[in-house]
Amino acid sequence: MIDAIKKGVKIFIPVLHEKHWFLIVISRKKDTIYILDSLPCKSREAVICGILETLQKLGKESIAGSQYICEVLDVQRQGNKYIYCPVLFQGEWIVACCVFSSSNQVHVFCHKDTLASVKPFCIDLGAKANSALKRCGYNQVKFPDRKVAYTGTNIKVNDSAFASMYFIENFGTSGEIHFNRFLEKNDEVKDEFIKDVKLGLLPYLLNHKNNTGTVPNEISELIKKNKRT
Structure with missing residues (x-):
């Protein structure tokens, strides 16, 4: 993953959580994690925090101390409500x-x-x-x-x-x-x-x-x- 972060401008991570897929996009250029989720819920926050903490550690070790921030993007909400x-x-x-x-x-x-x-x-x-x-x-x-x-x-x-x-x-x-x-x-x-x-x-x-x-x-x-x- 360290090599991927070093080389990639954007890294796309599909995540399956509680039988629901959502997408995480990591932008090296902006040191930002973008969250795209059509059915957001509180229980996914722990997953996102875990990824954020991992990136912070990787940043300190390999990307000159980059500090990633998290941004939730507006996406069309899942229709079957x-x-x-x-x-x-x-x-x-x-x-x-x-x-x-x-x-x-x-x-x-x-x-x-x-x-x-x-x-x-x-x-x-x-x-x-x-x-x-x-x-x-x-x-x-x-x-x-x-x-x-x-x-x-x-x-x-x-x-x-x-x-x-x-x-x-x-x-x-x-x-x-x-x-x-x-x-x-x-x-x-x-x-x-x-x-x-x-x-x-x-x-x-x-x-x-x-x-x-x-x-x-x-x-x-x-x-x-x-x-x-």
Whole structure:
């Protein structure tokens, strides 16, 4: 590594930490370590500090006392920040989702009158997600054991499946601003929204290639004969 630092202007070090890859770039010219990480977390700081200390020692031994500094570069954050769990809960379609952020949380979308009965289910879901993630080596993720974030709606139970689809499509995106329509008290606004969703989604689902099938040849022949007669 000493020779590499002596010769290289920039040295690229891909690091696999807790099943996640991030990149360290060492710049000899600027005596700087650049960190590029799409999913930053506190547990990686120890890894970076270890590399920084090693470079400081190498610098004293071979690069005339260079003192490296650390700089975290802005990179596009990892897109998959949510795990969505659509659930048919007591006859209503709700969406419970695990949100990975600086403050990890379980977020639920359901009817305003349903929250009290949905909340214990979501807390239990968060606890199970904690256990599953820990088994996979993601020790830095922990969902709260009592608190649940919430988006409420007045959409009728019969239309909850369409409302849940819309929530999954827009939650955490630039389209989320339109999601305020769920919170409207005006039934006319809600009914118009559901009408739009039904007109757009229902024909798409019904006509999707995975939703079509063919009848047996014998039946096709009978249909053809019927048409002739």
